[in-house]
Amino acid sequence: MSNHSSEDIVKVENLTKIFGSGKKAVKAVDNVTFSIKKGEIVSLVGQSGSGKTTVTRLILRLLKETKGKIIFEGQDITGLTGKEKKLYWKKVQAIFQDPYASFNIFSPVKKVLIDAFKLFDNSFTKQEKMAKVYEALESVNLRPEEVADKYPFELSGGQRQRIMIARAHLIKPKLLLADEPTSMIDANLRSGILELLLGLRDTEGTTIMFVTHDLGLAYYVSDRLFIMHEGKIVERGDANKVITQPEHPYTKQLMMDVPKLSEEWILK
Numbered sequence: 001m002s003n004h005s006s007e008d009i010v011k012v013e014n015l016t017k018i019f020g021s022g023k024k025a026v027k028a029v030d031n032v033t034f035s036i037k038k039g040e041i042v043s044l045v046g047q048s049g050s051g052k053t054t055v056t057r058l059i060l061r062l063l064k065e066t067k068g069k070i071i072f073e074g075q076d077i078t079g080l081t082g083k084e085k086k087l088y089w090k091k092v093q094a095i096f097q098d099p100y101a102s103f104n105i106f107s108p109v110k111k112v113l114i115d116a117f118k119l120f121d122n123s124f125t126k127q128e129k130m131a132k133v134y135e136a137l138e139s140v141n142l143r144p145e146e147v148a149d150k151y152p153f154e155l156s157g158g159q160r161q162r163i164m165i166a167r168a169h170l171i172k173p174k175l176l177l178a179d180e181p182t183s184m185i186d187a188n189l190r191s192g193i194l195e196l197l198l199g200l201r202d203t204e205g206t207t208i209m210f211v212t213h214d215l216g217l218a219y220y221v222s223d224r225l226f227i228m229h230e231g232k233i234v235e236r237g238d239a240n241k242v243i244t245q246p247e248h249p250y251t252k253q254l255m256m257d258v259p260k261l262s263e264e265w266i267l268k
């Protein structure tokens with residue numbers, strides 16, 4: 001499964017995020033350190049409230065850290081200004097749990113996708129942009145003529161997630177943060193979406209960080225796993241090793257939540 005390089009694309013060092021203060025303070029992310037290699041697929045796995053989404057939002061610069069560094073392609077990006085963030089978002093994109101939150105729901109699909117070009121300095125004509133949008137929709141197995149004029153709320157959860165992946169095909173980020181990208185769709189469709197994401201890595205070399213509570217799903221797609229509990233990474237390593245020889249009690253507990261791991265994900 002691994003076809004990644006030995007070079008780090010992103011490195012998170014002693015990252016801490018505390019929400020609120022005094023008695024109400026919540027340490028959502030507690031001194032977290034990890035790195036991801038170019039072309040690698042890793043998963044951040046943990047139960048609700050463990051701090052996964054906060055890590056994602058910190059990497060995306062939607063939140064400011066309390067402490068720590070985030071090094072992307074060798075540069076600390078914690079001090080990026082507004083204009084610099086725009087350039088950064090060309091390289092680092094996210095697919096969120098609820099695609100509604102990421103779309104302008106008052107725009108039809110084709111506009112949502114054409115808007116992705118705002119991240120580029122480009123001289124594409126309207127026709128060229130449209131052709132690329134159609135190509136991107138086809139690459140996620142959607143029929144452009146069927147969905148292009150629809151509004152996001154007219155689509156199924158799975159279709160909306162495909163549209164976010166189509167958007168990633170247009171933007172071609174170097175790092176894609178995929179927060180529970182399959183949560184809105186049923187198990188049968190999930191593997192199709194995952195294959196599309198794996199395809200993005202294979203065709204574009206995209207590095208992917210999955211964020212999920214589902215250890216089985218994480219194992220299915222990842223080179224390495226980072227297990228997160230109460231703001232800390234409690235176990236990490238090669239996906240096979242973490243699954244076959246879990247060391248931390250919390251990982252063992254997560255394993256119990258996936259009793260059908262082998263049947264569901266390996267034998268399919």
Ligand SMILES: Nc1ncnc2c1ncn2[C@@H]1O[C@H](COP(=O)(O)OP(=O)(O)OP(=O)(O)O)[C@@H](O)[C@H]1O
Nearest residue numbers: 019026028046047048049050051052053054055213
């Ligand atoms: N904006 C915020 N203000 C205050 N507390 C917050 C905020 N965002 C998150 N938290 C708290 O930080 C902790 C970690 O939340 P986070 O959303 O990162 O967890 P998660 O592992 O992503 O959970 P889920 O899987 O449910 O999305 C939780 O206790 C949460 O209540």
